[in-house]
Amino acid sequence: MATEHINGNGTEEPMDTSAAVTHSDHFNALLEAGLPQKVAEKLDEIYLAGLVEHSELDERALEALKEFNEEGALQVLVQFKESDLSHVQNKSAFLCGVMKTYSIQSLFFSSQCNNHEIRSGKHIGVCISVANNRLFVGSIPKSKTKEQIVEEFSKVTEGLTDVILYHQPDDKRKNRGFCFLEYEDHKTAAQARRRLMSGKVKVWGNVVTVEWADPIEDPDPEVMAKVKVLFVRNLANSVTEEILEKAFGQFGKLERVKKLKDYAFIHYDERDGAVKALAEMNGKDLEGEHIDIVFAKPPDQKRKERKAQRQAAKTQM
Numbered sequence: 001m002a003t004e005h006i007n008g009n010g011t012e013e014p015m016d017t018s019a020a021v022t023h024s025d026h027f028n029a030l031l032e033a034g035l036p037q038k039v040a041e042k043l044d045e046i047y048l049a050g051l052v053e054h055s056e057l058d059e060r061a062l063e064a065l066k067e068f069n070e071e072g073a074l075q076v077l078v079q080f081k082e083s084d085l086s087h088v089q090n091k092s093a094f095l096c097g098v099m100k101t102y103s104i105q106s107l108f109f110s111s112q113c114n115n116h117e118i119r120s121g122k123h124i125g126v127c128i129s130v131a132n133n134r135l136f137v138g139s140i141p142k143s144k145t146k147e148q149i150v151e152e153f154s155k156v157t158e159g160l161t162d163v164i165l166y167h168q169p170d171d172k173r174k175n176r177g178f179c180f181l182e183y184e185d186h187k188t189a190a191q192a193r194r195r196l197m198s199g200k201v202k203v204w205g206n207v208v209t210v211e212w213a214d215p216i217e218d219p220d221p222e223v224m225a226k227v228k229v230l231f232v233r234n235l236a237n238s239v240t241e242e243i244l245e246k247a248f249g250q251f252g253k254l255e256r257v258k259k260l261k262d263y264a265f266i267h268y269d270e271r272d273g274a275v276k277a278l279a280e281m282n283g284k285d286l287e288g289e290h291i292d293i294v295f296a297k298p299p300d301q302k303r304k305e306r307k308a309q310r311q312a313a314k315t316q317m
Contacts, residue, residue, distance in 0.1 A: 159188030
């Protein structure tokens with residue numbers, strides 16, 4: 001609809017408002033639910049495109065989406081929008097699956113990567129080279145082996161060079177339901193991503209969730225030089241905190257030891273003890289498994305600040 005406005009010459013002329021931003025009837029409901037402005041706008045775009053109805057996303061999905069920072073939530077919605085939703089009956093559960101995959105990827109990046117792995121491309125942890133030729137893939141059957149995954153994804157994509165897989169800590173015969181696919185270069189990885197995200201390609205009868213496996217920022221070298229905590233991975237299920245205290249306590253006084261599934265954090269009172277333990281224990285056999293050790297990365301300060309801001313916003317609401 002055209003309205004009147006005053007032009008530079010002081011006369012009235014029609015003004016075209018067809019380019020004005022249009023929202024669905026549910027846009028305000030998204031804002032009232034606590035979603036940030038940009039996140040609400042992106043989800044509303046999906047509504048307007050007819051890909052999903054507001055009634056198809058339950059409160060659980062919206063609450064989970066609010067837990068992400070703005071950048072993460074937007075990335076989740078972009079992947080959701082690019083997926084083929086025509087055959088998805090429970091769109092709310094599908095969106096939660098996308099968010100879970102994104103969260104798992106972020107968790108592994110923050111806990112298992114180190115500088116050397118990013119630079120060299122070592123397959124310890126979940127790091128990637130800056131060439132950005134790796135994809136994170138979720139919804140993988142847990143019974144599949146690395147060889148089976150290589151064979152299956154080689155049928156649907158071209159240029160696959162390697163698969164990085166992690167096993168469940170309590171059952172080495174099963175994987176954790178996701179993997180990382182490495183391709184020849186960024187171009188072939190991008191082609192594979194588009195194909196797998198289309199929703200038209202099924203892997204073992206499933207529509208998989210796919211996203212870039214992006215590298216994380218290197219911590220400040222001066223900060224890393226002061227770290228007194230070791231990150232130990234590939235621990236056998238039988239390894240207890242008591243066993244870790246005995247094995248690592250011989251190198252220096254321990255502040256505390258925390259084991260989580262098949263990895264642990266060893267906190268020393270002094271860095272010298274951590275340095276000695278890293279040199280002596282890395283690659284050693286502990287309860288039947290060869291362990292990998294690196295210096296633990298300090299928490300991401302920016303990430304902590306974003307989390308605090310989200311919490312403050314919730315409190316105000």
